[in-house]
Amino acid sequence: MSYLLKNIFSKNNILNSTLLSRTLNTKNIGVFSKFINNNYIYLERNQNRSFSSVSFVAGANTTNTVGISNDHPLWKLGHLNHVAIAVPNLDNAVNFYKNILGVEQVSEAVPQPEHGVYTVFVNLGNTKIELLHPYGEKSPIHNFLEKNKNGGIHHICIEVNNVSKAVKDLLGKGIRPLDPEPKIGAHGNPVVFLHPKDCGGVLVELEQVE
Numbered sequence: 001m002s003y004l005l006k007n008i009f010s011k012n013n014i015l016n017s018t019l020l021s022r023t024l025n026t027k028n029i030g031v032f033s034k035f036i037n038n039n040y041i042y043l044e045r046n047q048n049r050s051f052s053s054v055s056f057v058a059g060a061n062t063t064n065t066v067g068i069s070n071d072h073p074l075w076k077l078g079h080l081n082h083v084a085i086a087v088p089n090l091d092n093a094v095n096f097y098k099n100i101l102g103v104e105q106v107s108e109a110v111p112q113p114e115h116g117v118y119t120v121f122v123n124l125g126n127t128k129i130e131l132l133h134p135y136g137e138k139s140p141i142h143n144f145l146e147k148n149k150n151g152g153i154h155h156i157c158i159e160v161n162n163v164s165k166a167v168k169d170l171l172g173k174g175i176r177p178l179d180p181e182p183k184i185g186a187h188g189n190p191v192v193f194l195h196p197k198d199c200g201g202v203l204v205e206l207e208q209v210e
C-alpha cells in the first residue's frame with residue numbers, strides 16, 4: 001500500500017473521523033466531517049435535519065507529505081480587536097457606556113443583515129466593545145439572549161493577518177470554523193467564527209486586518 005493510502009486508512013484518521021462526527025452535531029448549523037488527512041467535508045442541514053448543501057474545505061497539511069510544515073507559520077495572530085456583548089436593550093446599553101461611564105466614541109447602531117445583528121462600537125482606545133442586538137428572526141444571538149436574559153459577553157475578536165490561512169491551519173488542529181468561508185464583518189474585513197466547544201467555551205471571531 002502506498003504511503004498516501006496508508007495515511008488515508010490509518011487508525012488515526014478513522015478514529016478522528018468518528019470522534020469528530022459524533023461531537024460536531026449542533027442543531028441547524030453545518031457539520032464538519034473529517035475526510036482525508038486534514039481535509040473536511042462541510043454538510044449543512046436545514047430545519048428538517050436533512051442535508052441541504054455539501055462543500056469541500058481543505059485543511060492545512062500538518063504532515064510532511066507535500067512539504068508544508070507548521071514549523072513555519074503561514075499566518076500571524078494580532079491584537080484583541082473587540083469584546084462583544086449581547087444586549088437585550090440597545091438604548092440602555094448605549095446610555096450605560098456613553099452617559100454613565102462617559103465613553104466619548106460610541107458609534108450609531110448599524111444593522112448587519114448578513115450577520116443578523118445590530119452593532120454599536122464603543123471605542124476605548126486600546127480596544128473596542130461591540131454591543132450586539134438581534135436583527136431579524138433568525139439572529140444567531142437569539143438563543144444566547146434567551147439563556148442570558150440580561151445579556152452578557154458573547155464573543156471575543158482577535159486580529160489575524162490572513163483569515164483563510166488561519167482557518168486551514170486551525171482545521172488541521174481540530175478547531176472548527178462555524179462557516180465554510182469567511183464573511184465580511186462589521187469593519188468591512190473578512191471574519192470567521194470558531195466553535196466555542198473547540199476554544200475553551202469561548203466563541204472566538206478572527207478578523208483579517210492587513
Ligand SMILES: C[C@@H](C(=O)O)C(=O)SCCNC(=O)CCNC(=O)[C@H](O)C(C)(C)COP(=O)(O)OP(=O)(O)OC[C@H]1O[C@@H](n2cnc3c(N)ncnc32)[C@H](O)[C@@H]1OP(=O)(O)O
Binds near residue numbers: 026144157186187205
Ligand atoms: C457583525 C459581526 C462582527 O463582529 O463583525 C458579528 O459580531 S456577528 C455576531 C453574531 N454571529 C455569530 O455569533 C456567528 C457565530 N455563531 C453561531 O454560529 C451560533 O451562535 C453558535 C455559536 C453555533 C451557537 O448556535 P445556537 O445558538 O444555535 O446553539 P445553542 O444555543 O444550542 O448552543 C450550542 C452550544 O454552544 C454554546 N454557545 C452558544 N453561544 C455561545 C457563545 N456565544 N459563547 C460560548 N458558548 C456558546 C451553548 O451554550 C451550547 O452549549 P451546550 O451544548 O453545552 O449547552
